Amino acid sequence: MGLGTVGGGVFDVLQRNQEEIKRRAGRGIELSMVSRRNLAAARAKVGDAAVVVADARAIIANPDIDIVIELIGGYGIAKALVMEAIAAGKHVVTANKALLAVHGTEIFAAAREKGVVVAFEAAVAGGIPIIKALREGLTANRIEWIAGIVNGTTNFILSEMRDKGLDFDAVLKQAQALGYAETDPTFDIEGTDAAHKTTLMSAIAFGIPVQFERAYVEGITRLQAADITYAEQLGYRIKLLGITKRRLNEAGAVVGIELRVHPTLIPMKRLIANVEGAMNAVMVHGDAVGTTLYYGKGAGSEPTASAVIADLVDITRLQTALPNQRVPHLAFQPDELAATPIMPMAQVVSSYYLRLQVADQTGVLARITAILAGHDISIDALLQRESAEGESQTDVIILTHDTVEGKMNQAIAQMQALPTVLAPIVRLRKEELS
Amino acid sequence: MGLGTVGGGVFDVLQRNQEEIKRRAGRGIELSMVSRRNLAAARAKVGDAAVVVADARAIIANPDIDIVIELIGGYGIAKALVMEAIAAGKHVVTANKALLAVHGTEIFAAAREKGVVVAFEAAVAGGIPIIKALREGLTANRIEWIAGIVNGTTNFILSEMRDKGLDFDAVLKQAQALGYAETDPTFDIEGTDAAHKTTLMSAIAFGIPVQFERAYVEGITRLQAADITYAEQLGYRIKLLGITKRRLNEAGAVVGIELRVHPTLIPMKRLIANVEGAMNAVMVHGDAVGTTLYYGKGAGSEPTASAVIADLVDITRLQTALPNQRVPHLAFQPDELAATPIMPMAQVVSSYYLRLQVADQTGVLARITAILAGHDISIDALLQRESAEGESQTDVIILTHDTVEGKMNQAIAQMQALPTVLAPIVRLRKEELS
Incomplete structure (x- = not known):
């Protein structure tokens, strides 16, 4: 559902690597139907490889389809379609961080009710398998904190501001001309997109419901070149970080979760301070593993497709497992989510x-x-x-x-x-x- | 089986985080028996929490045990025990890269025959979930190359040689005094350990059998301070890299796999060039995702335990899935492994x-x-x-x-x-x- 940049990437990668994927998964994955309003554009892209429809609901109505991929974005029609697909007993793969960060509780509950999976590796940090690392790879750990560069547009702008000593407005215009920033870049530059992603990571790391409305969000629009320069003189680099932390009291009990996105000074010598341009990186600190870092392309057609297809293969595998043995949507069993509050910013x-x-x-x-x-x-x-x-x-x-x-x-x-x-x-x- | 540094870490983390792990996995994981020759030391560690035996075979003989963890190391008794555990129908978790890089083909075939899993996240790069990333997270990709710092001892020595301008021998002595290098450091400094790990990554990335005997292995013992200095002047840093690449001919067909470990100049501005001390990092380049990087502690008690326990949880989950739907040991279905040759070094x-x-x-x-x-x-x-x-x-x-x-x-x-x-x-x- 949705055959734009990412949808086209999913189609391309599945076509190009179908043999390789089949050698791994033990079965082929066939994209049987695609929907796009612009039928001619969709047909030009997929040719005879899939049935093309204008109405995504025709995909949900098809009883032969096992998994639906939602790549429309936003909260509107995308939400209705995801809920309808779940109701129809389809597994759903989505890259829609905004939808899950805001309506995740409702969506995951509906999926659990129907015994289907809603997979969303592509929703955070594009091709970097960070959701898998958090939900599975680090499952032995108490996660203590996460700090990530999870928005490529703002990281590109900050890299350019530093390299060229320019103020925000000048670099934004350049980024828009180069296609690194959208015509309406609000969601990126005001930190909203990074906050959606950090909200999802926070829920998975700490076993709490998604609570985007409680996230503190501050973008990079007011950042001045002078502060980037002073920070460098002091040995720091400024990055837009999504940060979430478990806060303990003196007795070691968890008293709250910090969830915040804002420009942040980081010591230059940290690897993450050296993540340049549109790249993403996420640091995760667990009590057993210590600090780990995951780096790669956080957006774009094929990096995002890489994550979507990994989810497809995971679903084909887990389909034969008992539903309650699958990896839980938010890493923790649904009846084990904690009521730990997100702390107000004044307490951070x-x-x-x-x-x-x-x-x-x-x-x-x-x-x-x-x-x-x-x-x-x-x-x-x-x-x-x-x-x-x-x-x-x-x-x-x-x-x-x-x-x-x-x-x-x-x-x-x-x-x-x-x-x-x-x-x-x-x-x-x-x-x-x- | 084996309650040394890593075994002790597994015990500690399971004890400390058992609630957190249960909230995720949906069930507790109980360490019911541990084996160690030195019974008194084992009892001092685990107290009444588990039955302590001197003979690991008592664990394999216990019909109530589902999963056996092998943390003895080496090719000798460890191989016999792993084969016996498989024969007894137990799943096996191991951190033993030497064993799998050399005897993996035999071990994985036996496991397949009995329908059990041999899990080995802990065998490569300690707590970094790199096996999971390669086998699952990047499953949509044709992997093009991998380059990793997968031996902490040598990376510590190289960092010190550069920082202090010292030659290899002087730094090795210091590393031994600090406990960063073993009394007999041969496996580390000659590159063998890194080659074991790179062999495993190569098999998983390219769908070929493990072939440690074909790996080119060159350590850091002959590296001179002068070359580190000249490399810096030219903008490069020297790291011991494990490298594996898919080589194509002009028509784009795969003609061979490169598999080699040697000191390598890398441009200073790459993140991996800035991985210092005993840390590990692995770069993976896939055709869809582009370059990704995974960083963390590559050794030590609790980082390795983090990987062992992640495998335990995965096994409890996949137990209810059909065996042929589980993630294959070497990422590719066993009947889909390729005969692509490892290239002799002269052709690299x-x-x-x-x-x-x-x-x-x-x-x-x-x-x-x-x-x-x-x-x-x-x-x-x-x-x-x-x-x-x-x-x-x-x-x-x-x-x-x-x-x-x-x-x-x-x-x-x-x-x-x-x-x-x-x-x-x-x-x-x-x-x-x-």
Whole structure:
């Protein structure tokens, strides 16, 4: 259902590698029907290899079809079709992160009821088998945290901003001209797409229902070239990270889950800091395995098709297993999902990068550091730029140790009120990922 | 069977995370018996949690046991026990790469015959779920090549040689003192361990039987600090890579498989060039997915236990599936394995790094470059060190483009015979991994 970029890729890869796939799976996989509104375009693509229909419901109505692939996207018709396919007893493979991050609870419950699988490896980080790694490969672990670059458009923009010293707007135009960003790039640059993917990883890692509405989402549109440069001087690179963490109290009990997407300073020497251009990478920290990382193309026709087809083969295999022995949709048995709350952002613990544009006067630093100390926020590094000749203002950059975001907000409000702080304070979060 | 470092880790992780694992798997996993020659040490470790026996055969003889974990290692008793466990109808989980790389064909055939699984995620790259990624996650792809850092000891030694500018022998002693290298480090430093793992990945990637005896194996013992320094100057880092590639003829037909382990120059900007210390990383290039990379701890008690337990959970799940629907041991259906030959090293295609110690005389370079040209070997970069004051000799470093190793061997023999070439020519292979 949907024969666009990814659908075309699925068709191409199944055609090209059908022998190789059959040698592995022990059976062929036949794409028997495809739907696309533009029938002529669909016929031009698949020729006689599959029946072409304009109405996706004709696929769901076909009793000979075992598995339906949803590649339409969005919450509208895609949701209706997925629910109808499940109701018709079909297994579903989808790349639709938005749909699952928002309506996953309803969809997975319906699938369980009918004893069918909804597979979604393609929904997170394209061709990287990260869902399989989290649900199966790391099943022995308590996952402690995940941090991922899961949106290629924003990573491309950040790489270019750093390489060329340009501001966000200039690079976005260039990315759009090159096809790395869509005409309406809102979902990418505002962090929504990354938050959909992080929401899915969070649910799978921690055994909680998908709760996109509780994710904190901050994009890269307000990021300035100056902060990228200062971060580099301090040994950090700025990436848009999707972060989810299990937070423990002092007794070691789980008190909440952090779920957040925002530009983040990461030490340059970390592998993930060196993931450039449109590539994706996800770090997963488990208590037994330690830190692992998964890297590859997070989007595009054939990388996404690679994940869709892996799901197809998995379904053909698991079909003969008892339904309750299959890998659960969210990694944990449905009756074992936890009610652990997603923490409000004010309770999140992070370290911070602050940039303050201050009057070049005696005592300015003393007042700023006193405010931080007053909120129990300790300073990790401080950089004061020499003021340019003839200027009476300068930049002060502060890196802090870990603190609760609520305290940091209070400290920032107090510093902002100082007459010697001349512009809105820039605040970015920092993660050591060690 | 075997309660040493890894066995102890399996016990610890199963104890610590049993609730978490049960929430995922839908059932508990109980370690009911453990064997170790030193009964007192075994009892001190497991207490009352499991029956302790000195003879592993008591485990195989127990009709209540479904899955046997072999963590003894080596080809001797471990092979006998694995074959006996299979004969007794037990599934087997093992971390024993040496055993499978050498005797895999026999072992997998016996398992198939009895309808049991031999699972070995822990045999390659420790806690990184690379076997799962290759066998399942990338199943849609024609794998084109794999290149991996799959031995932590040698990667630690190479990282230290570069950081401290030391020669191999000095760093080995230090690594032994720190416990990063064993008292008899031969299997690690001569590349054997990496070749075992690469052999397994090669079989899974290309659908061929395991053929360790055909692998080309060259360790790091002869590597000199000078070559690490020159490589850095040219923008490369030296890593011990396990490489396996599908080689095509001009018509696109597969003519052979390359399977080799040797020190390799890699461009510094590749992520894998920045994998430091005892960490592992594997790059996999598939035709649909492009390049992916998997990174993590390749050894150690709990990382390896993480992989062992993932296999345990997989087996509990697949037990209810029809045996012929399970993931095949070598990714491809057993009757679909190909007879594609492993190519002799002389037919392998690579680019090269050469270091020639030459007399500082007119015409030396002309003779060397003429020999290379005479073998159709084209030069990518050349670096001639200025000879130190009072010295009449200098180093010439040459990077070549791709050529067949046989031709390179002939060219080296001819250059070596020149009276102006004063020492054995250093030859290293180079991979762009793009």
